Amino acid sequence: MGSSIYTNYEEIAAVLLFVIGFLNLLIQPNLVKKIIGLDVMDAAIYLFLAAKGYIAGRTAPIVTDGILSADHYINPIPAGLVLTGIVVSVSVSAVMMALTICLYREYRTLDLDEILVMLQEQETAQLQRIQRDEREGRSA
Amino acid sequence: MSLIQNFPFFTIILSMFSGIISFILNGKAAKWLHLLMTAAVLVMSLVTLNWCMVNNVSYTFMMGHFPAPWGNEIRVGTLEALMAVFFALLMLLSVLGGIANLDRDVQDSKKNLFYSMLDLLMASLLALIYTNDLFTAYVFIEICTLTACGLIMIQKSGRNYVSAIRYMIMSQIGSGLFLIGLSMLYSVTGHLLMTPASEALAQLAKSGSFDVPLEVILILMTVGLAVKSGLYPFHTWIPDSYGYTTPTSSAILSSLVSKGYIFLLIKLFYRTLDFNGLENGKLLDILFVLGIVGMIMGSVDAIREDNLRRMTAYSSVAQIGYIFMGIGLGTTAGVEAALFHMVSHGAMKALLFVCIPDLVDVSGGRADRAGLTGAARRNRFAGFAFTVGAMSMVGIPLLTGFVSKYLFAAAATGALRTKMLTAWIALAISTTLNCVYFLRVVLAIYTPAPEKEALAEGAAHSPVERTAMAGLIALNFALGVASPPVVWAIRSGLSMFS
Numbered sequence: 001m002g003s004s005i006y007t008n009y010e011e012i013a014a015v016l017l018f019v020i021g022f023l024n025l026l027i028q029p030n031l032v033k034k035i036i037g038l039d040v041m042d043a044a045i046y047l048f049l050a051a052k053g054y055i056a057g058r059t060a061p062i063v064t065d066g067i068l069s070a071d072h073y074i075n076p077i078p079a080g081l082v083l084t085g086i087v088v089s090v091s092v093s094a095v096m097m098a099l100t101i102c103l104y105r106e107y108r109t110l111d112l113d114e115i116l117v118m119l120q121e122q123e124t125a126q127l128q129r130i131q132r133d134e135r136e137g138r139s140a
Numbered sequence: 141m142s143l144i145q146n147f148p149f150f151t152i153i154l155s156m157f158s159g160i161i162s163f164i165l166n167g168k169a170a171k172w173l174h175l176l177m178t179a180a181v182l183v184m185s186l187v188t189l190n191w192c193m194v195n196n197v198s199y200t201f202m203m204g205h206f207p208a209p210w211g212n213e214i215r216v217g218t219l220e221a222l223m224a225v226f227f228a229l230l231m232l233l234s235v236l237g238g239i240a241n242l243d244r245d246v247q248d249s250k251k252n253l254f255y256s257m258l259d260l261l262m263a264s265l266l267a268l269i270y271t272n273d274l275f276t277a278y279v280f281i282e283i284c285t286l287t288a289c290g291l292i293m294i295q296k297s298g299r300n301y302v303s304a305i306r307y308m309i310m311s312q313i314g315s316g317l318f319l320i321g322l323s324m325l326y327s328v329t330g331h332l333l334m335t336p337a338s339e340a341l342a343q344l345a346k347s348g349s350f351d352v353p354l355e356v357i358l359i360l361m362t363v364g365l366a367v368k369s370g371l372y373p374f375h376t377w378i379p380d381s382y383g384y385t386t387p388t389s390s391a392i393l394s395s396l397v398s399k400g401y402i403f404l405l406i407k408l409f410y411r412t413l414d415f416n417g418l419e420n421g422k423l424l425d426i427l428f429v430l431g432i433v434g435m436i437m438g439s440v441d442a443i444r445e446d447n448l449r450r451m452t453a454y455s456s457v458a459q460i461g462y463i464f465m466g467i468g469l470g471t472t473a474g475v476e477a478a479l480f481h482m483v484s485h486g487a488m489k490a491l492l493f494v495c496i497p498d499l500v501d502v503s504g505g506r507a508d509r510a511g512l513t514g515a516a517r518r519n520r521f522a523g524f525a526f527t528v529g530a531m532s533m534v535g536i537p538l539l540t541g542f543v544s545k546y547l548f549a550a551a552a553t554g555a556l557r558t559k560m561l562t563a564w565i566a567l568a569i570s571t572t573l574n575c576v577y578f579l580r581v582v583l584a585i586y587t588p589a590p591e592k593e594a595l596a597e598g599a600a601h602s603p604v605e606r607t608a609m610a611g612l613i614a615l616n617f618a619l620g621v622a623s624p625p626v627v628w629a630i631r632s633g634l635s636m637f638s
Contacts, residue, residue, distance in 0.1 A: 018320055025313060034309060041316045045323055052327045078326075081275055085319070088282045092312060095286055099293065099305045106298040112305070119302055130506065 010051035017044035029113045031100045035093055042089040046082045053078030144191045147184040148216045149201055151224065152266045155181060159259030167251025174235065174255040178262065182228040189221035193629060198636040200272055200335070209336050215272040215411075219479070219633025222626070223269050223403055230395050230486045231262055233615070236608035237494035238388030245295050245386040257290040261392070268400045274322050274332045274412075277404055281318065281368070285311040288397045291389040292381050303380035310377045314367035321360030325412075328353055334411040341414065358413055358423060365405040366427070369398040371464055372434030375457045379445070382453035382493070390449065391493040394456045395486035402463055402482060406475060409467075410637040428468025428559060432566045434461025439573035446508045448500070451577060452492050455533060458570060459485045465563060466548055469555040472634060477547035479630045484532075484540035484619055491612040492529040494605070498522035499585060502599050503592070509581060514589030516582075518596035523585055525609045530578035532616050535571055540619035545571065547627070 005012065021044055024037025053075045061073035100110065107115045158177040162170040192198065198217030205211070235242075235258065246254050264284040271277050285308070293304040326332055328350055329340035344350045367374040382390045438458030445451040459481070466478030496507075502518040503511045516523020532539035545567060552563035619626065 018316070022313065022316060025309060025316070031305065038312050038316075041312075042319075045316070045320050048320065049323050049326075052323070077332075081323075081326075084275070084279060088279060091286065092282060092308075095289060096305065096308050096312075099289075099301055099308065102293075102296075102301045103298070103305060106301060115302055119299060122298075130511075 011048060014044045014048035014051065017041075017047065020044075029111050031096075031103065031110045031112055034112075035096050035100065038096065039089065039093055042085065046085055049078040049082050049085070142191075144187055145199060145201065145216070147188045148214060148220070148224070148266070148270050149203070151181045151184050151228075152214075152263055152270065155259050155263035155266060159256045159263060162252050162256035162259055165252050167248055167255070170252035170255035171239075174258055175232070177259060178228055178232045178235070181262065181266070182225065182232060185221055185224035185228055188216060189218065189225055189629070192216065192218045192221050193632070196632065198633075208333065209331065212276060213272040213333055214267075214270040215334070216270060217633050217636040218629050219636070220269050222629050222633060223479075223483075224266055226483045226486060227265050227269070227396055227400075228262070229615070230490050231258070231392060233608045233611050234388050234391035234395065234490045234494060237490070237605055237612065238386060238391065238497070239608075240602035240605050241387050241497050247296075250294060253290070254294050257287045257294070258392070261287040261291070261397070265396060265400045268404050272334050272411075274325065274334065274337070274408075278315070278319055278322055281315055281401065281404070284397060284400060285315065285368070288393055291393060292385050294389065295384075295386055297384075299380070299384050303377065303384060306377040307381045310374060311368055314364045314374075316364070317360050317367065318364030321357050321364060324353060324360070325357045328357065334408070338412045338414065341412065345414070361408060361413075362405065362423060362427070365401045365408075366430075366464070369401040369405075370457060370460050371427075372430050372437060372457065372461055375434070375438070375460070378457055379441075379450045379453040382456060383447065383450040387493050387497045390453070391490040394453065394493065395490045398456075398460060399482045399486060402460075402467075402478075406467065406479065407637070409475075410634070424468050424470045426468075427464050428470075428562075431461045431463070431465030431468050432562060434458060435465060435566050435570040436461075436573070439570055439577065443573060443577045448496055448507045448509070448512060448581060449493070451581070452489070452496065455574070455577070456485075456489060458574075459489070459533075462544070462548065462570075465566065466551060469551055469559055469563065471551060471554045473551035473554050474548075476627065476630050476634060477544065477551040479634070480547055480623070480627060481544040483626065484544045487540055487612060487615045487619055488529050488532045491525060491609065491616060492533070494612065495522045495525035495529065495609055498599070498605075499526060502595050504595050509584045512581070512585050513587050514585065514592055516585035517588060518592070519599045521606055521609070525613055526585065527582050528613050528616055530582050532620070533578055534574045538617065538620050540616050540623070543620055543623040543627075 018041055021037045021039070021041030025034050025041060028034050028037060055074045058072060058074045061076045103115060104110060107118055109115060155177055158173050162173060165173065198215065201214045201216060203212040203214065242254070260283060264280040264287065267280040268277060268284065271280065289304050289308050292307055293300050325337065328344065329337045331337040331340055341354065344354065370378050382394050435458050438454050438461055442451045442454035442458065445454055463478045463481050466474045466481060498519050499512060499515040499522050500507050503515050506512065516526070528539065532541040535541045535545040549564060549567055552560045555563070
């Protein structure tokens, strides 16, 4: 059990990074830090996949010197998965950053907790206005 | 291979290309393209369903000429085709039912983008239903999330941005968990296709090695998809996202998007992770408990909510709880009931979300109960539609909600004794709570309010919306009266899974 720690250090690093990113995404109130957390989390998964695909002593599966035996090459599928995953996570981060910009323009802060408080205040003010209008409408 | 067997692939590619073409069209053309595309998907899915049911077979469809362990595949059977039919039908009716509101709520320059989002959402839902490849499933999960986010934030207001970012954060947590589970599954089995992966998993289970990693993979993937579909403790984004966007978006988000993830979860359980082996684990018990808690807490939150649309959104939390409760029963009958409830909740919720704005329009824009007093007298058709939807949610016979509850109660008899009793008690409590908050609104909208008669001027008279609402009402009755063929199709489709 203990000895596998030394052979699987990439996986351990990946899982630690995943947890760091995950907690940042979940707990940080700052939206930009949340997005950084998201990217760290995704990068951790790509590290995990890349580590799984690599086999020590072998090269990238591109035939240049005529060797066709699979024993000479590493597994290319995880690399393909990582590339696809990067495309996905880039688009997700882009959308979240765009949303963050919109939110900043609207509320002048990046703190999600503060934004939620402001939203609550807006809502209460709106409700009070409707109730006041109604009272005035009745008395008139 | 007959031409019909290609249809599922055609539906996915057709909706995806419609989405891309819509970017360069104007709003009106994009609308027509979307409606034609959804109708075409509906027809093709119906033909596929008919083909699968007549021949009583399922098949895998090779994408690009690479055979099984390497290439990408989609898998088609009765259940997949049935879900595709209902998703396309509900998408069509939700869009038509909110079309006048859409014209008002969405800026003209953004209309083609909105329809493009809907096309891509349809493509991703179809791909989630049909795919036999786990990584493809992940990619389409993300497309589904992004398009759903687009649907939430299409109305540019601070409130919608906040709900969109909350939705994105929760969804990304879910996808991250799903993706790391998927990577671990790949590293343990060496396969991404569901069929070879499940064979490899069966061998591993027999040898008894890798027990702990397999448990971890199972938990990660299940929790990831449960977070994304809004199971109880992860539901905080639901009321805001469903409550403030345009009615079509609310209807589609609540009746389709979360269902796509749950369907994928069920498919994973049956096709890869060995559902019958799951019975021994604690995971299903946890899903069962969370489902029950969701059923009750969702309804309690709905009772405390005064805004009608947010109340309906909280009721979605409760209904997602029903579905997970069905899965958590740990029997095939429970999963059948959950699948039926996915369809029937879609029909009910789409109807409710589509008719609520019409009631709000004749109440001077107010969505609280006091403001809505007498709304059904000012817009009789929308009032009737809301009443049908509400009755269906409560579970009045002849309507689809009754059949769902009946199936859940019947499925519980086959489960363990403690689960059976808990499920029955929870069903009873949840039905009572449903009665409280839905019938209270029905009573309010039929209470005469003479001082508000003048507001009836603002009533919407869009014939298209009314036809779509009539279609949804008919669907609610049809599923309630003629449920046996649907249940039979679900049963035979589920038996094809293993």
